[in-house]
Amino acid sequence: MIVLWIVLALVVVVALALAVRSRRRPRVVVAPEREAMPDVLVTQVAPRPEIDDSPGLDRRLASSRSIFDRVRSITSAGSLSQEQLDVVEEVLLRSDVGVATTSALLEELRTNGAPEGVAQAIRTALLNSLSGDRSVRTSADEGRVPVWLFVGVNGVGKTTTIGKLAWHETQAGRSVVLAAGDTFRAAASDQLQLWADRTGADIVRADEGADPGSVIHDALGRARARNADLVLADTAGRRANNTNLLDELAKIRRVADREPGQVVETFMVLDATTGQNALSQAQEFLAAADVTGIVLTKLDGTARGGIVVAIERELGIPVKFVGVGERAKDLLAFEPVAFVDSLLSA
Amino acid sequence: MFDSLSGRLERLGTSLRSRGRLSDADLEEALAEVRAALLEADVELSVVRAFLDAVRERVRGENVAQSLTPGQHVIKAVHDQLVEVLGGSALKVTYASKPPTVVLLAGLQGAGKTTTAAKLAQWFKQQGRQPYLVGTDLQRPAAVEQLRVLAAQIGVEVYSDTTDPVAVARAGVAEAQRLGRDVVIIDTAGRLAIDEALMAEVRSISAETSPHYTFLVIDAVTGQDAVHTARAFHDSLELTGIIVTKLDYDARGGAVLSARGVVGRPVVFASTGEKLADFDLFHPDRMASRILGMGDIMSLIEQAERTMDPEAMAESAQKMMSGAFTLDDFMAQLNQIRKMGSLGGLMRLMPGMTKDMRDAAKNVDDGELNKIEAIIRSMTPRERRDPRVIDGSRRSRIAKGSGSSVAAVNQLLKQFEMMRKTMKQMAGGAMPQLPGGMGKMAQMAARGAAARGQAMPAGFEALASGMQSATPAKAPGGGAKGKKKKGGRVTPPKQR
Numbered sequence: 001m002i003v004l005w006i007v008l009a010l011v012v013v014v015a016l017a018l019a020v021r022s023r024r025r026p027r028v029v030v031a032p033e034r035e036a037m038p039d040v041l042v043t044q045v046a047p048r049p050e051i052d053d054s055p056g057l058d059r060r061l062a063s064s065r066s067i068f069d070r071v072r073s074i075t076s077a078g079s080l081s082q083e084q085l086d087v088v089e090e091v092l093l094r095s096d097v098g099v100a101t102t103s104a105l106l107e108e109l110r111t112n113g114a115p116e117g118v119a120q121a122i123r124t125a126l127l128n129s130l131s132g133d134r135s136v137r138t139s140a141d142e143g144r145v146p147v148w149l150f151v152g153v154n155g156v157g158k159t160t161t162i163g164k165l166a167w168h169e170t171q172a173g174r175s176v177v178l179a180a181g182d183t184f185r186a187a188a189s190d191q192l193q194l195w196a197d198r199t200g201a202d203i204v205r206a207d208e209g210a211d212p213g214s215v216i217h218d219a220l221g222r223a224r225a226r227n228a229d230l231v232l233a234d235t236a237g238r239r240a241n242n243t244n245l246l247d248e249l250a251k252i253r254r255v256a257d258r259e260p261g262q263v264v265e266t267f268m269v270l271d272a273t274t275g276q277n278a279l280s281q282a283q284e285f286l287a288a289a290d291v292t293g294i295v296l297t298k299l300d301g302t303a304r305g306g307i308v309v310a311i312e313r314e315l316g317i318p319v320k321f322v323g324v325g326e327r328a329k330d331l332l333a334f335e336p337v338a339f340v341d342s343l344l345s346a
Numbered sequence: 347m348f349d350s351l352s353g354r355l356e357r358l359g360t361s362l363r364s365r366g367r368l369s370d371a372d373l374e375e376a377l378a379e380v381r382a383a384l385l386e387a388d389v390e391l392s393v394v395r396a397f398l399d400a401v402r403e404r405v406r407g408e409n410v411a412q413s414l415t416p417g418q419h420v421i422k423a424v425h426d427q428l429v430e431v432l433g434g435s436a437l438k439v440t441y442a443s444k445p446p447t448v449v450l451l452a453g454l455q456g457a458g459k460t461t462t463a464a465k466l467a468q469w470f471k472q473q474g475r476q477p478y479l480v481g482t483d484l485q486r487p488a489a490v491e492q493l494r495v496l497a498a499q500i501g502v503e504v505y506s507d508t509t510d511p512v513a514v515a516r517a518g519v520a521e522a523q524r525l526g527r528d529v530v531i532i533d534t535a536g537r538l539a540i541d542e543a544l545m546a547e548v549r550s551i552s553a554e555t556s557p558h559y560t561f562l563v564i565d566a567v568t569g570q571d572a573v574h575t576a577r578a579f580h581d582s583l584e585l586t587g588i589i590v591t592k593l594d595y596d597a598r599g600g601a602v603l604s605a606r607g608v609v610g611r612p613v614v615f616a617s618t619g620e621k622l623a624d625f626d627l628f629h630p631d632r633m634a635s636r637i638l639g640m641g642d643i644m645s646l647i648e649q650a651e652r653t654m655d656p657e658a659m660a661e662s663a664q665k666m667m668s669g670a671f672t673l674d675d676f677m678a679q680l681n682q683i684r685k686m687g688s689l690g691g692l693m694r695l696m697p698g699m700t701k702d703m704r705d706a707a708k709n710v711d712d713g714e715l716n717k718i719e720a721i722i723r724s725m726t727p728r729e730r731r732d733p734r735v736i737d738g739s740r741r742s743r744i745a746k747g748s749g750s751s752v753a754a755v756n757q758l759l760k761q762f763e764m765m766r767k768t769m770k771q772m773a774g775g776a777m778p779q780l781p782g783g784m785g786k787m788a789q790m791a792a793r794g795a796a797a798r799g800q801a802m803p804a805g806f807e808a809l810a811s812g813m814q815s816a817t818p819a820k821a822p823g824g825g826a827k828g829k830k831k832k833g834g835r836v837t838p839p840k841q842r
Contacts, residue, residue, distance in 0.1 A: 154620070
């Protein structure tokens with residue numbers, strides 16, 4: 001009931017301020033004119049120009065590695081100079097690993113030394129941080145429909161990730177039902193519908209503002225009726241610090257986990273450009289929805305996504321997939337070695 | 347946002363406050379703290395370095411004012427430097443002499459361009475303009491559809507077709523001209539700065555439409571990469587400014603500093619929530635104050651001015667002061683406040699809030715407000731005017747009617763009474779000499795405005811302490827047990 005006080009405080013401040021200022025400034029009043037919208041719906045998606053030299057993870061690895069080279073060049077086996085540590089620190093900080101994790105890794109370097117050179121030592125330390133189990137569960141208990149639930153903040157690429165995974169799974173010969181659980185964002189269901197059309201997956205959707213739980217419930221029914229192999233459930237993007245939305249998410253997860261469904265994976269989709277906020281996102285989503293893995297998207301840009309090192313070290317949530325482009329096949333299984341090398345390149 | 351940064355700087359302030367003179371070692375220690383705080387806030391490393399150098403210069407170069415402790419001196423230097431890096435002063439949006447004024451939005455995927463386009467259109471509308479939206483994002487499935495839905499909510503038209511983005515942009519601007527719209531906002535597809543083909547495409551959109559404003563839309567939770575993105579888009583497009591989105595995430599928003607620091611163009615708008623109303627001009631000086639935990643009362647007031655009925659607000663404030671405040675008035679205000687946007691977002695702007703209060707507010711949501719409203723609506727007009735008549739049986743009726751519990755009704759009534767008492771105290775005790783309690787608080791608010799939200803409105807301590815005492819009541823079991831009750835008895839002895 002602290003709400004009362006909040007409202008009161010707001011009212012007092014605002015009222016007084018308004019009283020002072022209303023004399024000075026006339027308010028601009030714009031009457032909202034509501035006209036009928038021209039009814040041109042875009043259902044056809046323009047073909048995307050094919051980019052031959054798509055700068056994916058591999059390509060980036062092959063390209064410049066200036067800082068990695070710098071680290072390597074200062075290898076003097078055994079002891080570590082402050083200068084070397086500074087370089088390592090810079091590399092890590094610049095890749096969004098974060099202050100705390102960087103300090104911890106540097107501490108490990110100091111205690112363990114660097115018999116094979118600094119570059120190798122930091123590589124080993126990073127790989128040790130990424131030693132979680134990355135297997136992906138595709139089957140549920142006898143008689144249940146396996147569900148993959150996708151959660152995350154707004155704009156990280158949840159819907160796109162589901163579309164891509166739907167493509168992978170249908171390619172692999174599995175029948176997939178998509179549950180358009182993002183009933184909040186305008187046209188999110190339409191976006192998923194287009195992916196369903198492309199991949200031949202089945203889709204269950206509802207109107208905007210519908211209860212996401214019911215959409216997922218219906219999708220489970222459909223999957224059961226059609227004997228589908230997998231349900232991919234979308235959810236609306238939500239701030240990780242809003243209790244009500246997180247409660248809603250917990251409820252969605254319960255619905256998805258109820259007969260005949262069984263949540264076998266809960267993926268938190270994370271944008272690689274995200275900085276330290278990703279850690280609190282992971283914390284909140286882990287608590288609310290029992291996240292089992294991370295999908296790191298938009299890794300084809302200049303961002304390194306180093307925060308996942310901190311997430312895996314502190315929360316033990318492994319990255320399972322990475323998104324390195326907009327095409328369906330640009331979603332790959334996460335490989336720690338390639339990732340760490342990319343992190344240390346620059 | 348910036349919670350950690352302000353927290354650190356506050357701690358920094360207290361640890362330095364006791365010392366007499368600021369030695370070089372002290373300064374370096376303080377700067378190390380600032381460095382860690384900035385990095386944790388995702389400010390890019392080279393921007394951090396430049397920032398620290400500048401602060402060092404400031405501290406060494408300036409004469410220490412007699413009135414400042416060394417700690418305050420550092421904080422002041424950090425504050426001034428923040429203001430400088432964030433832009434010095436806000437960019438004034440002017441309009442083309444030959445309309446329409448063309449605004450181009452660009453950015454990475456998922457930064458929030460489409461939502462921002464709609465919010466911006468609404469902002470222009472509030473300025474008395476007639477905006478027109480052009481959707482050139484033909485890449486992301488249903489992006490244009492999303493724009494249409496949002497635009498319909500604010501009553502703005504959208505142009506789009508399925509040819510190609512450059513043609514759509516061209517045709518959209520021509521259509522706006524034909525319709526006599528004076529602002530055209532072009533939404534573009536999200537693109538990576540290193541994607542040559544798509545960058546070339548947005549360049550030709552820009553060349554075709556010669557925008558008056560080109561804004562980079564950037565996500566506040568962006569990490570170190572903010573500088574690469576900002577620089578690449580700036581090299582390609584000659585940005586006029588930056589729009590930062592998702593400032594309501596618990597992010598410390600260092601991306602704002604990074605992008606600003608690299609591009610050298612001001613941050614013009616900020617988006618602070620999912621609602622279309624959660625959008626406003628970005629004010630660097632206010633942001634700096636906010637970073638340092640001073641609240642941002644000016645933004646709050648401006649948001650209120652746009653959405654609220656000032657006369658109704660002033661009237662209810664008067665009522666509060668005089669103690670004739672009823673649950674009806676309270677509900678009217680609740681509804682006014684709700685129009686302003688999310689409570690959590692508003693609370694961030696309030697000066698003098700402790701971290702606990704902000705945390706509590708973060709979790710307050712429409713759901714909770716709905717519950718309160720349901721309870722009040724379940725009362726008879728007489729009960730609302732005079733809650734004292736509410737006895738046990740009325741209580742259970744109200745609880746049933748609102749689908750809540752008797753305990754919840756009790757809590758609401760108790761809180762309301764406490765609130766009313768605090769109001770009276772504020773009107774009487776805290777500010778004795780003025781007519782109706784209004785004058786001085788008004789002065790204070792005005793002064794607060796002049797000092798950019800640094801002053802705390804009078805009586806706020808009383809309010810704040812009221813809030814703190816309200817907090818434990820949230821704990822299960824209702825923590826009213828140990829509290830001594832004095833004054834008007836609100837709760838009849840028998841409740842159950």
